[in-house]
Amino acid sequence: MKQSFLQQLAPLQARVRNQWRDSPAQQLWQAWLQELQAMLPANVRARLMPKVRVRLLDWPLPEALPPMTGERLILMLPASMVLAQPLQLPLAALRDLHSVVGFELDKYTPYPREQMQYVARVTGKGKTLAQVLLVAILRERLQPIINSCREQGLSLYAVDARHANGERLNVDLLPADMKPAAAGSARLPRFLAVACGVLLLTCMVLWLDARTARVEAMQAHVDEQRSQVQAVQNLRRELNNTQGAARYLAQQKAAQPTTSSVLADLTGCLGADTWVEQLEIADGGSVSITGQSAKASALIGRMKDCRTLSDAQFQGIIQPDAQTGKERFSLRAQLRKETANAP
Known part of the structure; x- marks a missing residue:
């Protein structure tokens, strides 16, 4: 091959x-090689x-060859x-x-x-x-x-x-x-080949150095303009993001019932034999309720009548409280979206 x-x-x-x-x-x-050789x-x-x-x-x-x-x-x-x-x-x-x-x-x-x-x-x-x-x-x-x-x-x-x-x-x-x-390789003396390479490399380096200086100056000017444009774009992006976030929060807040309406609704739904020890309303509309009730097992059915809450379900098990004689419970529900703006 x-x-x-x-x-x-x-x-x-x-x-x-x-x-x-x-x-x-x-x-x-x-001719050039001969001139270089003559200089040595x-x-x-x-x-x-x-x-x-x-x-x-x-x-x-011939039959007998001389030494070579x-x-x-x-x-x-x-x-x-x-x-x-x-x-x-x-x-x-x-x-x-x-x-x-x-x-x-x-x-x-x-x-x-x-x-x-x-x-x-x-x-x-x-x-x-x-x-x-x-x-x-x-x-x-x-x-x-x-x-x-x-x-x-x-x-x-x-x-x-x-x-x-x-x-x-x-x-x-x-x-x-x-x-x-x-x-x-024997035709070209190694020393002269190296010398030619060094001279050629030197010329290339000098030329590239001059070109590099000009390119670097132009690049610095372009980078400065690019930085200014990028700063303006970042500012515009931040402004758009801030406006979008503000609108989103306003929409979310407007779509959720107020805390006072939730408390009033719970008072009517849970009944007089139940009191709430802890109430947490998360930003996403998740509601955690911890308290005691005489009939905790009936709370899921009662909360179906709540206008502001939905998807109620127990978290953990119902435990009796020896001091109060009631049942301790923990519930999680979801806030309903208000439909006040609906026709």
Whole structure:
């Protein structure tokens, strides 16, 4: 699965690599790096950015290989093993050169694109056309060569090829999944990468600091206005709540019987043989009555005649009082809503 993913990613890597290699930005980047390197002392430059030696190995390999330590090994294939075809393509094709050449590959080889390892390198540009060098080789021919190098303990940095005159084609036919892990990072000195990052970060911080100061000033002004608006809204809300609560209390108070009318009503309903020791009227209209009566069990029936109370029921049990000879009781009832305003 990993190999399949890398194969799918290979065209994108090749396209980015080719565009970067042939772009003016890459030339400016290299020139700037050289200027930075020249500014460093020689001993510091040698310690931080040691030069990497490159060794070219022509295929087929010699029987006796010299010792190789810390070198980038580039395998050079003979011209007879690869297809080197110059092409002329529109400049628009350079945006996705690898894919465009892949679609045109069947014009130059009898093999499908999936069986070929190919690289396209821009060699020149005109007003409307670009000169491109296509270098391709069968995967089934390239893979045994790479395997043979590995068996001999060689870690290839790249696979290049020679022109018929012996010159390098300056391409890399090594599949992306076989490239050394450090091959990409070795091209950019770590020290310079850190320096570039610090400079870029400093510029971003200064720019963001100026922007932040302006945004904070605007935000403070907006927050002040928002606070004023919020204060007005809170005051209006409190006023509405106060008015609503006042109306509600007035309605509740107007809908409930007065305490004097409740006492007068209880006097008539409970009878002369009953007296009330405690009377509590809650805000919700709940009435608690505690007292003594000669016939406490009959009080529920008597209270049905009360005009101001309803839903009377005992709380707890009826207990006889030894001192008075009466029965102690506790009742709970509900105030009736007055209908004085009803038609």
